[in-house]
Amino acid sequence: MIAEIGRFLVALAFALSALQLLAGWRAASAGSTPAMQIAARSAYTALAAAVIAFGLLIILFLQSDFSVAYVAGHSHVDKPLFYKIAAAWGGHEGSMLLWCVMLVAIGAALARFALKQDEQLKNRAVSIQGGLQLLFLGFLAFASNPFDRLLDVPLQGAGLNPILQDPALAIHPPTLYIGYVGLSAAFSLAVAGLIEGRGGRAIATALRPWSLFAWTALTGGIALGAWWAYYELGWGGWWFWDPVENASFMPWLIAAALIHSAIATEKSGNFAGWTAFLAIMAFSLSTMGAFLVRSGVLTSVHAFALDPERGLWILGIMTILAGGGLTLFALRSGKLGNGDGFALTSREAFIGVNNLLLAAVAGTVLFGTLYPLIMSAFGVSGISVGAAYFNATATPFLAALLIFLPFAPFLPWKKDGFNRRLALRSALWILPGVLAGLWAFLIDASPVAIAAAAFAGWTLAGVVTDLWHHRVLQGAAACFSLTGRILAHAGVVAMALGAVADSTGRPETVRALAEGEQIGIPGFTLTLDGVRRADGRNYLADEARIVVENGRVSELLPQRRFYTAADTTTREVAIQSGFGGDLYVALGEPRARDDGEIAYEVRVSFNPMVWLLGLGALLIVLGGLSASIGRALNGRRAGMMP
């Protein structure tokens, strides 16, 4: 019965979204107060229905009701409680329901919080959001329903994919989806603004807080995914330029461009068209990510549905969103206004450069990701685009971004601002840049990495100067905004330095070790002290005790797990983190050696300063949150937010 109630609530949310679309449209067109109220109430009730449906799905997982196909396919009665709950979004149908929950949550938030001073634009946006909900809930209800039943009920579930049975990956999808779906608010507001013929400033003001929030969540989601890949996949990488990773990176880049562009548009009306275009593209690219993950058109370790029919649905949705949005943009962008203009060394100019570079990276990533698909359309199959392409094309643009990044905060809006003082100040940034480059040179970095390190040092000096220069800003909102900018920019620097360190090539050794034998990498000696059984609730495991000596003695406990329900073996690496980097140990298969000893394959590597990547991501997220708080305080003062 629970499954049937859940299915009905999804259907109800679908119907309420249709009402939200129609009532919101009527409210915006005729200024009807009852219609506005109905649109808002539809949004709230659709949210309630979707949330309860999602809660019921979790209950089905907790009950291990294998009469529900999705539960049978993604759970097992012996799965730990936390992962039974996480399994609710561990597969295609459940994650699509989560996506829809977030979409209707954004719809309700738009109805409740957005644009109190411009009801017409708000109602139009609520209506557009209702349309988005209708598309995705339709897809959920008719083609990906998580409440579908099985007539022949299996005795036991198949279990969640073991590599997804991990705390980081349980949190990663919801965080990522907040980001993806959060961008729908920017899309709806931009489209609503174009329909209503609002100026660029109004649209930018309306969509900025939503984009900032979504971009922050997207950063957190991507960082969690990279962290998971680092310690779970067992070979120590954190970014593989996998199509699905790229699918999240592209909206991130475009959203980063959008939040900068929207600042310029809000301040001086410049880049109005570009801001609206980015808002449309950001959510369209998010939808494209969903298409790539779920259609099976591209091979990826992350893809979790290989269903061309569902892919066609999402392709249809994507075509409606991007096609409709861009057509509208082409027809109505003239009404956005031209802005006040700006000088060559004004803040807008540098934001423009920032946007061009971010868009260029997004473009090269998009081309590299879709290239195999394009070629297969011409009958050339088996082509894959690897890290070499992405590193070669994206790195120069990203390095250039670092060069320009520190200038903008010191430049005035509209007017030329590159004076002698700023020239002297920027001359001071050269020294940290040289020192960072020297550091990269000393740790054997490649020429590109040395350059990136030098630019990162330069940028870091600029960020510190920015903090020093603007320390006297008054008011909580300004403080939060400044803190947000400083943290986010410092985060970019930390990530750049982390990537440089990672690119230096980590020392790595793989050997088959019997008990008592040693393996060494520079600075460390590791001894396999023994292997014992360390079974968990739903897996069997061998756990090695590895004694590490590097001046002091410590131990690491890597595991090799066999998940019986899924018939899959995984490696649970052991990591010893330090300032210099991570000692990374993975335990492999046991095998009989020629000398008759049973030996375990042990893989040891040292990943230099990988913590910088985590720190960078954390700083960016904190920066985004701080800026969001500053924005909310500003908005409240201006009466735009509650």
Place this chain on the structure above:
Amino acid sequence: MIALAIILAAAAFVFAGFAVWPVARKQPRWLAPSILAGLVGVAGVTYLAGGQPQAPGVPYQHAAAERMAANPDDLEPVAQVERLRDMLREDDTNAVVWAQLGRMLARSERELEAINAFQRSLRLELNARTLSDLGQTFMNLNDGRVTDEARAAFEEARRIDPDLPEPDFFLGLQAFQSGDVETAETIWLDLIERLNDQGPYRILISEQVFQLLSQPQVNTEAVEAAAASEDFDPRQRIADMVQRLETRVASGDAGFADHLRLIRVREMLGDDEGGMATLQAARDRFAEREGAMTILDLLAAALQADEGQSE
């Protein structure tokens, strides 16, 4: 089904009613009911596109309770495994259930899980039969080889219960697989002598021992090398082997296994008379070894039955 219909209708009217409330008392009067009906209609049609209101939910606890109430013999093997797992979810300190689960899993060729179940059982209670089953599962996992882990399990099982036949049989097999036919022969013949005349194991193990000891001892590498040469003649090789065995038996140097091999190869070549003669020679030679005589008696009975059939 009726309860479900009431719940769905209530949900529809509460949610949709809340949404259309702003126009409930407004003109035109038909507007609110129309929107309400439209909402419920769209939701109902969307639901019915794939809904199965008649299908009951099957929470695992209910399914487990039904399995527990059923006669285990009426259940499919997979359901029996699940029933045992259900019992262990209730109480995982029952060594007998763990061992039984291990046997069921081993029979389903899920060796890793079976080994885990046997080990869980042994942690709770050291039992010779479970140890023996564990050893056999290790063997199954290693294509029939008696590995060091399997040998340790069999030795421990023999220490706990010397009367259990399987550990000795497999320890003999371990010696046989490592090329020590003499030790294997001794272990097996001692085992057969120890077994009850009327018990099921004596005949079963005797037949197995004959099959193993009568296998021709072949140096695979040498045979492969010889087969590669142009003048390789398999019939000549067999004749040479028979010749060697006959010489050894005639000289009195031959062991029990040599006799069995000669009987087997002569029977395969259709030399029934020669086979019977070798059998008689073996009887004379090993008359004092009860285990050997058991195998030879079985062999004689089988040969006579074959002769009877061919006549």
